[in-house]
Amino acid sequence: EAGVAQSPRYKIIEKRQSVAFWCNPISGHATLYWYQQILGQGPKLLIQFQNNGVVDDSQLPKDRFSAERLKGVDSTLKIQPAKLEDSAVYLCASSPRWTALSGNTIYFGEGSWLTVV
Amino acid sequence: TQLLEQSPQFLSIQEGENLTVYCNSSSVFSSLQWYRQEPGEGPVLLVTVVTGGEVKKLKRLTFQFGDARKDSSLHITAAQPGDTGLYLCAGEASGTYKYIFGTGTRLKVLA
Numbered sequence: 001e002a003g004v005a006q007s008p009r010y011k012i013i014e015k016r017q018s019v020a021f022w023c024n025p026i027s028g029h030a031t032l033y034w035y036q037q038i039l040g041q042g043p044k045l046l047i048q049f050q051n052n053g054v055v056d057d058s059q060l061p062k063d064r065f066s067a068e069r070l071k072g073v074d075s076t077l078k079i080q081p082a083k084l085e086d087s088a089v090y091l092c093a094s095s096p097r098w099t100a101l102s103g104n105t106i107y108f109g110e111g112s113w114l115t116v117v
Numbered sequence: 118t119q120l121l122e123q124s125p126q127f128l129s130i131q132e133g134e135n136l137t138v139y140c141n142s143s144s145v146f147s148s149l150q151w152y153r154q155e156p157g158e159g160p161v162l163l164v165t166v167v168t169g170g171e172v173k174k175l176k177r178l179t180f181q182f183g184d185a186r187k188d189s190s191l192h193i194t195a196a197q198p199g200d201t202g203l204y205l206c207a208g209e210a211s212g213t214y215k216y217i218f219g220t221g222t223r224l225k226v227l228a
Contacts, residue, residue: 033216035218040203040221040223041220041221042121042123042205042207042218042219042220042221043160043205043218044218045215045216045217045218048214048215048216055214055215056213056214056215091159093159095216105162106150106162106216108159108160109159110157110158110159111157111158111159
């Protein structure tokens with residue numbers, strides 16, 4: 001079974017530029033998550049989709065971040081314009097069911113590393 | 118707002134020592150998961166605890182879920198250098214439908 005695919009793996013941009021990250025979840029998974037992880041800290045949930053609807057985006061900085069999940073499958077996370085503090089790893093994850101109940105395993109991609117200079 | 122607070126934030130110990138990592142919240146969780154993450158990789162699931170008061174053992178690791186399902190702990194016996202990594206608790210607070218992570222505990226075990 002193919003895992004969660006993310007691209008690009010690494011990206012370096014200048015502040016005020018834009019960047020987009022792509023995530024392809026495991027086939028058939030209803031729930032897709034985007035997390036931002038600062039080095040050495042726990043991942044922070046940016047947005048959680050259930051199929052193509054948004055479950056939660058309360059911690060997504062909407063003035064500069066946007067995310068969509070086309071047709072309930074692939075997802076794109078965009079940052080425009082980027083700030084220095086956006087330097088982090090952006091983790092995408094997916095799970096079969098729509099809540100993190102027992103038995104609903106969450107699968108993670110390898111992450112997209114962003115450095116803003 | 119971080120609903121899951123972990124302590125300590127950093128821990129550096131000698132090989133063979135024991136340690137405990139705590140995960141606390143003011144919210145009730147239907148279940149909690151513990152992960153270990155190494156640099157450049159995604160989190161790897163260690164265990165899921167579901168029932169209040171539940172204790173699970175995974176070799177030298179012992180996980181406990183609080184009776185009220187608001188806190189959890191991870192105890193490592195006779196730590197080894199291979200245990201080095203970032204330990205994360207995670208779960209879904211009841212009624213929120215969103216899956217969140219704790220603040221993280223960075224463990225370094227020195228040979």
